[in-house]
Amino acid sequence: MSENPLQPSRRTVLGAMAALTATFTIGSTPARAATTSAYVMGYFTESPSGNGSDYGLHLAVSPDSLQWTPLNQNNPVVTPTEGTGGLRDPFILRKQDGTFVVLATDLKGTDWSLQSQYIHVWNSTDLRSFTGYHRLKLHEMATHSWAPEAFWDASRSQYGIIYSAVNSSGHNVIMVNYTTDFVTVTDAQVFFDPGYDIIDGDLAVGVNGVNYLYFKKDQTLVGAKSTTLDPGSFTVFSTPVAHGGTEAPILVKSQTSSTWYLWGDTYTPNGVFYAWQSTDLSTGTWTAVDQKLYTQPLNSKHGTIQSITTTEYNNLLAAYGAPAWNRLKSYNYPDRYVRHSNYVGRIDAYPFDPYTDSQWKLVPGLADSSGVSFQSVNYPTRYLRHSNYQLVLDVNDSTTTFAQDATFYRTAGLADTSWSSFRSYNYPTRYIRHSNYVLRIDPISTSTEKSDATFSVGY
Template identity: 90%
Template sequence: MSESPRPLQPSRRTVLGAMAALTASFTIGAPSARAATGSAYVMGYFTESPNGLGDDYGLHLAVSTDSLQWMPLNQNNPVVTPTGGTGGLRDPFILRKQDGTFVVLATDLKGTDWSLQSQYIHVWDSADLRSFTGYRRLKLHDMATHSWAPEAYWDAGRGQYGIIYSAVNSTGHNVIMVNYTTDFVTASTAQVFFDPGYDIIDGDLAVGVGGVNYLYFKKDQTLVGARSASLDPGSFTVFSTPVAHGGTEAPILVKSQTSSTWYLWGDTYTPNGVFYAWQTGDLAAGTWTAVDQRLYTQPVNSKHGTIQPITTTEYDNLVAAYGKPSWNRIKSYNYPDRYVRHADYVGRIDAYPFDPYTDAEWKLVPGLADSSGVSFQSVSYPTRYLRHYNYQLQLDVNDSTTTFAQDATFYRTAGLADTSWSSFRSFNYPDRHIRHANYVLRIDPISTSTEKADATFSVGY
């Protein structure tokens, strides 16, 4: 579940993430009978932003061809929203079942009132993640506590699915519970799956890796791993070195299909809902190295998510069904935690996240002075464009003059610091490029390595 800092009892968790030159064979749980093939992924999440402008407690989807750069679907609007319980969800989880279809689970909680204690979780069935059927709430226990961050996996030995989640049982602190089911309609009596003797939430499983099962979870403000040769409740023991970036929760394990690399995603709640990723070449080692933030970009406002491999055909079908975003976000090369935005009509780069979040969304339209160039139209103020004035970039209303059109037109070129990124050369001052200086955008001649880095950006979502 995603949260602001608060006492461990009760605790909860946040969203999620995505990551590296990977194309995984599975995320959480055992590979299904019809495991996905192809370099594509789907992410499920809900959304929150610092001042609440982006809060939405429905199921959101994004897709990726490399599990690094994520493209929100449906204009980052929800594709389905619960109608029962609190009327909202947190911490969605997508599992590909043994028959190749999907089941979606989620916490029954709208907003951040942690005192609400639901013994139920939301459940949907889906053949293709383009339609959702059989909505229901599944009761997991009779305790006076919550059912946070449900996830599921296939337990081949039992011939059943396990549903794990965070709850406070008779120990007085959060543990990971488990129920077993064959249909996600009814479930067995709850059992304690893992209790290391202290408060934990957000269990995430990788099943059957070299004959070992790995469970990552949130302890205090860090992500910690446990492992077991079986999936039996009570069999897991802690083994890993904790990782964190600030207060970190909501672990997601992802395996590369093209190498032996594993990735661990974590979601922070300070600042609000930022994803970080770590990698290892040996899951059994229990040690992780941070991944360069240049390599990955989370969906805007995404919180406590889930990543599931899909086929290329499924990727294409999802994009066809929900559409690509009508806008882009632009990331700084040498400050990859910062995005191009306007604030008080001044162009600048600021650290994600912030509100209004639409101030960092742009439509890259054909150049006003030359259609082979580009102009940056604001999503927040569609009559306004980024233009230079006294060499500084500001957001102005298009007055339809030739001067404005030229000041607002740029040529997109290969990145000056990295040719896989982009730089933007001024139309009417062709010896100058857009760069940031003290986080403010301007056009300047570029020569030094620092200036080249300042003038290099990634255009994504």
């Protein structure tokens, strides 16, 4: 079967992945003789009006931890059946035997008054099937067990499960229980308490002999470090980073360079991910990553990122499939995506509802199959077409004029050849661009116009 010319070449993706190889370790002990070359993200979904909210486990994959492909059409791959019947804050750990365990907060929705002492637990050999589902009780306190994560403590030959709970101190601290099987645990104890309210702990273990713990303090992400994993051994050292109110830190190591990424999730509005980078965790300082370089999965919230092998990446895509739709991100306003609103084409800041307004099927051009037409996902009888040079969402009336107005040729991006631009079929000197956030077709000459006419086709 020939490859779809409207989508990135699979050979290109696999070629990029082949360059990304590194033996993975958990703590200081190799988990198994394998190489990791890609990443999987776990998350739940929320959108501003709740149209895209789902409290099951969602998965996305990436060859570089920056550009993500949601799996299963961005639907959940597994959903809790006990407790509240929903999850938040999932975490994926590769265990010492090479298989995975998934942990998550037992909470469906946003009723923070619910005080579950339990977390959800699944086992998985491949993240395509999930077994041994159960809830695990972590403590007897009248408080929650939020944002559980796990790590291998080689000195104890046990896994530590860390999570946020209100201790006798009266504020949230990071607690820890130890386990060998994620079925029974030791008594809870305080893992980290800097003397003020903190939640959402995320660990990087054994980085040049140092362990790093990032967490949310107030509305910022802050780091602590320790040469051991002992409870009470971590001390705060980093400069806080934030983009608005930021929570849910994720530390991710590049597999091709010395770069570390710190992801953060804004809790208003509805989980916009931002990323920072550093080549040396010991400095505690971070530089913001250009939003052009990364795209979070649609409606994703409070994620977890785990390295996987090329085989695991391919198997996940084969099992769940890539989305049947795309989103288009603006080059010079990378927080904005192409959408229709009141049947007018425009770019708006993510997130918004209905989120389906930004989902498009890039189908063979109605006037020329070597071109492309933009079919709306939530109004499938309608396509983007130009009318008086402005892009509108109209019902296909099967006329030649409509077909021509709705057909465009995808070219190398005018501002960046790794992105895309779209030239009009029947006005070949004009390209789709945004002007005052509204889409139209115009002749393009200046650098600003080239940037206005450049888009990323992703998910």
